[in-house]
Amino acid sequence: MLETAFFNLFAGLAILSGMGVVLSRNTMHSVMFLILCFFNAAGLFFLLDAEFLGIILILIYVGAVMVLFMFVIMMLEVNVARLREGITQYLPLGGMIAVILLIEFVAAASSGVFADGAMATAAHLGQEVNNTKQIGMVLYTQYLLGFEIAAIILLVALIGSIVLTLRGRKDAKYQNMSAQVKVRREDRVRKVSM
Amino acid sequence: MANVTFPFPFPEHLITLLPEMIVAVLAMVLLLIDVFITKGNKITAYLAILTTLLAAVATWSLQSSEVLVAFYGFFVFDQFAVYSKMLIFIGTALGMILSLEYMKNEVNIGEYYVLMLFAMLGMMLMVSANNFIIMYLGLELMALCVYVLVAYQREVLRSNEAALKYFILGALSSGMLLYGITFLYGVTGSFNFAVMGEALQHTDSNSHAALMLGLVFLIAGLGFKVSMAPFHMWTPDAYEGAPTPVTAFMSVAPKVAGFAILMRIVADLLPAVQHEYEAILTILAVLTIVVGNLAAIAQRNIKRMLAYSTIGHVGFIMMGLIAGTADGFSGILIYLSIYLIMTMGVFAIIILMRREGIQGELLDDFAGLSRVRPGYALAMGLLMFSMAGIPFLGGFWAKYAVFMAAVEAGHLNLVLFALLFSAIGAFYYLRVVKYIYFDEERVAFNFVESKPLQATVVAAAIGVVLIGVYPEPLMALCKQALGGLI
Numbered sequence: 036m037l038e039t040a041f042f043n044l045f046a047g048l049a050i051l052s053g054m055g056v057v058l059s060r061n062t063m064h065s066v067m068f069l070i071l072c073f074f075n076a077a078g079l080f081f082l083l084d085a086e087f088l089g090i091i092l093i094l095i096y097v098g099a100v101m102v103l104f105m106f107v108i109m110m111l112e113v114n115v116a117r118l119r120e121g122i123t124q125y126l127p128l129g130g131m132i133a134v135i136l137l138i139e140f141v142a143a144a145s146s147g148v149f150a151d152g153a154m155a156t157a158a159h160l161g162q163e164v165n166n167t168k169q170i171g172m173v174l175y176t177q178y179l180l181g182f183e184i185a186a187i188i189l190l191v192a193l194i195g196s197i198v199l200t201l202r203g204r205k206d207a208k209y210q211n212m213s214a215q216v217k218v219r220r221e222d223r224v225r226k227v228s229m
Numbered sequence: 230m231a232n233v234t235f236p237f238p239f240p241e242h243l244i245t246l247l248p249e250m251i252v253a254v255l256a257m258v259l260l261l262i263d264v265f266i267t268k269g270n271k272i273t274a275y276l277a278i279l280t281t282l283l284a285a286v287a288t289w290s291l292q293s294s295e296v297l298v299a300f301y302g303f304f305v306f307d308q309f310a311v312y313s314k315m316l317i318f319i320g321t322a323l324g325m326i327l328s329l330e331y332m333k334n335e336v337n338i339g340e341y342y343v344l345m346l347f348a349m350l351g352m353m354l355m356v357s358a359n360n361f362i363i364m365y366l367g368l369e370l371m372a373l374c375v376y377v378l379v380a381y382q383r384e385v386l387r388s389n390e391a392a393l394k395y396f397i398l399g400a401l402s403s404g405m406l407l408y409g410i411t412f413l414y415g416v417t418g419s420f421n422f423a424v425m426g427e428a429l430q431h432t433d434s435n436s437h438a439a440l441m442l443g444l445v446f447l448i449a450g451l452g453f454k455v456s457m458a459p460f461h462m463w464t465p466d467a468y469e470g471a472p473t474p475v476t477a478f479m480s481v482a483p484k485v486a487g488f489a490i491l492m493r494i495v496a497d498l499l500p501a502v503q504h505e506y507e508a509i510l511t512i513l514a515v516l517t518i519v520v521g522n523l524a525a526i527a528q529r530n531i532k533r534m535l536a537y538s539t540i541g542h543v544g545f546i547m548m549g550l551i552a553g554t555a556d557g558f559s560g561i562l563i564y565l566s567i568y569l570i571m572t573m574g575v576f577a578i579i580i581l582m583r584r585e586g587i588q589g590e591l592l593d594d595f596a597g598l599s600r601v602r603p604g605y606a607l608a609m610g611l612l613m614f615s616m617a618g619i620p621f622l623g624g625f626w627a628k629y630a631v632f633m634a635a636v637e638a639g640h641l642n643l644v645l646f647a648l649l650f651s652a653i654g655a656f657y658y659l660r661v662v663k664y665i666y667f668d669e670e671r672v673a674f675n676f677v678e679s680k681p682l683q684a685t686v687v688a689a690a691i692g693v694v695l696i697g698v699y700p701e702p703l704m705a706l707c708k709q710a711l712g713g714l715i
Contacts, residue, residue, distance in 0.1 A: 180246075180300040184354060184366040187253060191347050191370060194260070195377035198340045202383070 042082055049075035062108050066101060073097050087166040242299040245306035248287040248314070249353055255280040256346040263339030271329060277342035278325050281349065285318040296713040298359065302421055305359040307713020312562060312706070313356040313489040316569055317482050321349040323573045323685060324478030330679040331474050331580050332381070341381055345478065348374035352486035356493075361410045361420040364490055368406075368454065371486065372399050375479050379471040391470020398453065398463040406450025412443025413498075422497035429501040444502060447494070448509055455487035457513050457547065458520040461540050465524075468536035473583070473590075476532055477576035480539050481569045488546060488565060492558050495550055496714050503553065510551045511643060517544030518647055522654035531579060532590050534657060535572070538616065541654055542568055545647060549631040552638035555708075555715050560630035562707035567615075567627040567696060574612045574689025577682045578605055584675050595661060597670030606665045608690040615693040617658035618651050623693035626700040630707075 052075065055068035073096050080089035143149070174182055259280070263273050288311055297306040325345060332338055351370030358364035376399065380392030414420060416436045417428035432440060449460060456464040468476045499506050521541025528534035542564070549561035582589030599606035615624035628651060635644045696703055 177301050178303075178362070180303050181362045181366055184363070184370060187347065187350065188366065188370050188373060190257075191344065191373050191377075194340055194344065194347075195373060198337050198344070198377060199380055199383065201337065 038082060042079070045075045045078040045082065049079070063105070066104050066108065069104075070097050070101050073101070084164070085166060087170055090167070242297045242306070245291060245297045245299050246304065247291060248284040249350060249357075251287055252280060252284050252346055252350045252353065255283070256343050256350065259339070259346070260343050263343070266339060268336075268338075271333070273339040273342050274325060274329055277346055278322055280346060281318050281322045281325070284349075284353075285315065285322075288314050288318070294712055302423075303360045303363050304354075304357050305713070306357060308710050309489070309493075309712065309714040310357045312710030313485060314353055316485045316562075316565055317349060317352045317356070320478065320482035320485060320569055320573070321345060323569075324474055324482065326681045326685060327474040327477050327573070327577055327580055328472075329681050330677065331472060331583070335381060341378065344374040344377055348378070348478075349482070352482055355486045356489040358490065358493070359422055361414075361422075365403075365407065365410070367486075368490075369403065371483060372403070372454070375475075375483065378475045378478070379467055381475065382472050385470075387470040388472065389470075391467045395463050395467040402450050402453030402460065404450075405446050405453070409443045409446025409448075409450055412439050413447065416440045416443065422493060426498045426500060429498070432501070440502065441505060444499075444506060445509065448506070448513070451487060451491055451494075452513060455484055455491070455543055456540055457543055458517040458540060459513075461517070461520060464540060465528075465533045465536040468539075469530060469532045469590075473532065473576060473580050476535075477573055480535070480576075481572050484539070484543070485565050485569070488550075488561055491550060492561060492714065495553060496558070507551055507553070510547055511640070514544050514547040514551060514643065515646065517541070517547060518650045519544075522650045522657075525654065525657045528657075529592055530590050531592055531595070531661070534592075534661075535575065538654070538657075539572075541650070542616075545628060545631055545651070548635040548640070548643060548647060551640060551643065552631070552634040554634055554638050555711055556637060557631065557634035558711055558714060559704070559707040560627075560634045562710055563630040563700075563704060564627040566703060566707065567623040567693070570689050570692040570696075571612050571615050571624060574608065574686055574693070575616075577685040577689065578609050578612075581605065581676055581679065581682050581686070584673075584677070587672060592661065592664050593671050595664045596668035596672075598665040598674070600670065601674040602676065605686065608686045609665055610662050611690050611693060613658040613661050615697065617655035619655070621697045623696035623700075625697060626704075630704070 052068045052071040056065045059065050077089040077092045292311045348371045351367045354367030376396045382388040417425040453460040521537050525534050525537035546564050549557040615622035618624045618628045632644050
């Protein structure tokens with residue numbers, strides 16, 4: 036009973052905030068709505084006993100990806116009015132895709148695949164299972180080698196992006212530490228007779 | 230699935246990963262050392278070459294006739310892996326040696342060698358992979374490094390263009406590869422090559438369509454990486470645009486790794502679907518041979534010409550895969566070894582041709598070389614003859630090995646076709662010789678002297694002649710190197 040209530044709360048808020056993402060005029064508000072949407076989706080994961088996915092969703096999407104989004108939006112200075120110019124042009128295609136999706140959803144929902152009892156219930160239902168611990172056990176034992184290689188791939192991505200974008204600019208003003216430390220009073224202070 | 234116990238036991242045979250650990254750790258150490266190195270100092274390069282050498286020594290000292298498996302069967306260490314890794318070490322070390330002179334004026338040059346080491350690490354993991362997860366991760370590690378290496382000359386427009394094309398097509402091919410792997414996983418329920426091969430023996434007709442889809446996408450994805458036609462589009466642009474030492478490196482080492490993993494997949498995974506993969510590979514091989522040898526004729530830029538020549542060679546190497554026998558596999562190893570020597574020699578000469586104001590990459594730039602530098606001319610001539618497969622030079626035995634294996638496996642028509650095109654291909658190799666020996670000098674020659682480059686040229690020329698006269702040791706070595714594969 037309580038679970039259903041929470042499901043309705045999370046799902047409803049997710050839909051509302053999803054609409055907010057599309058409808059709000061201010062791009063910054065869209066991002067905020069998207070964050071709210073992610074939080075609610077994470078709540079749905081928690082209800083499904085998939086607490087690891089929920090945590091990851093909040094940590095990675097809200098914590099990192101959305102912050103990046105905000106940076107990009109602040110830097111790009113998106114002109115909303117110009118973005119909306121082509122709406123009549125794209126409406127037929129977009130509308131068609133939306134209708135097709137809707138038909139698919141309805142067909143799938145009414146096909147009986149998702150009916151009560153038709154779906155396999157998870158074997159662990161009602162048991163105390165710690166997903167995070169289980170994933171960790173497998174990831175750091177059986178898949179340890181792959182995990183380590185993935186870490187090295189991330190390192191290479193870091194090195195690569197820095198190598199490709201960092202240029203030793205001649206006109207940039209660098210700090211010269213040793214010159215700063217070695218500086219003496221005579222270099223900076225000059226007596227002037229008034 | 231292996232039984233996972235907790236607390237985690239020390240992985241069995243962890244020692245077999247020693248070469249990989251050496252490379253990974255020393256590459257990171259080099260990254261730190263490089264911060265304190267002043268510009269123009271080549272110490273990072275020498276340390277990187279030393280790292281490669283250390284890894285080679287470690288790999289060689291670890292080799293045994295047994296097949297050692299570490300990390301729950303994810304990582305395999307056998308004779309085949311040892312030999313493939315040796316080829317990769319030689320290719321990487323030579324790539325670094327060729328870079329010494331060419332890249333010395335680039336900014337941030339330290340990371341260049343670090344990225345080469347990481348690329349090598351990726352290839353080492355690929356050839357030791359016993360599992361699609363490790364194979365894919367190694368492949369991505371290698372590819373990511375090579376994308377950056379291709380773009381390393383940031384002021385050069387075509388270097389950037391090449392890298393972008395390579396990156397986009399490479400990402401697309403990775404997607405295809407993963408898509409194929411998911412189908413194979415769906416059919417077999419495992420990522421392990423041997424387990425999957427076992428499961429494929431018992432597939433019913435229901436899962437046949439999924440299996441075929443997976444196979445096609447798998448071959449297409451890997452075909453991109455070793456530049457089989459029609460997945461070769463990126464090759465000429467990437468080869469032309471990349472800095473020449475990188476071109477040399479990427480035309481050798483990733484090909485070795487790619488074919489090594491293809492051989493492992495064919496040997497472990499695909500015996501159950503031999504007819505199907507033979508048919509797919511035969512079509513691709515025919516296309517590859519045609520595209521490689523015909524398109525090379527039209528090229529005026531020698532790096533582009535060599536790109537198509539590589540595609541042609543890939544087509545010939547694929548015949549060993551199609552044969553699928555022990556002879557075929559050892560033929561591939563022979564071909565790759567000789568191809569490595571020839572390619573490195575040719576690229577060393579091309580780098581030597583770079584002189585004031587010009588890149589030295591056009592065929593015209595080679596005109597009249599024999600009168601100024603008879604030594605270089607002779608070496609280039611020998612290497613070109615060898616690539617064309619003229620008897621009693623190294624390249625002849627390479628072709629001989631794969632062609633004979635294909636004939637014995639009953640692919641006579643394919644071999645006749647390949648012979649025809651290797652005769653057509655001889656034209657553009659011999660045209661280079663014509664430019665060198667019979668044409669008048671068009672652009673003044675004033676060469677930079679570089680001991681490492683000259684040593685590479687001399688070693689390569691001697692190598693093709695020696696192997697050409699006396700191929701038996703190499704052939705025996707490559708036969709022995711199949712231990713663990715078959």
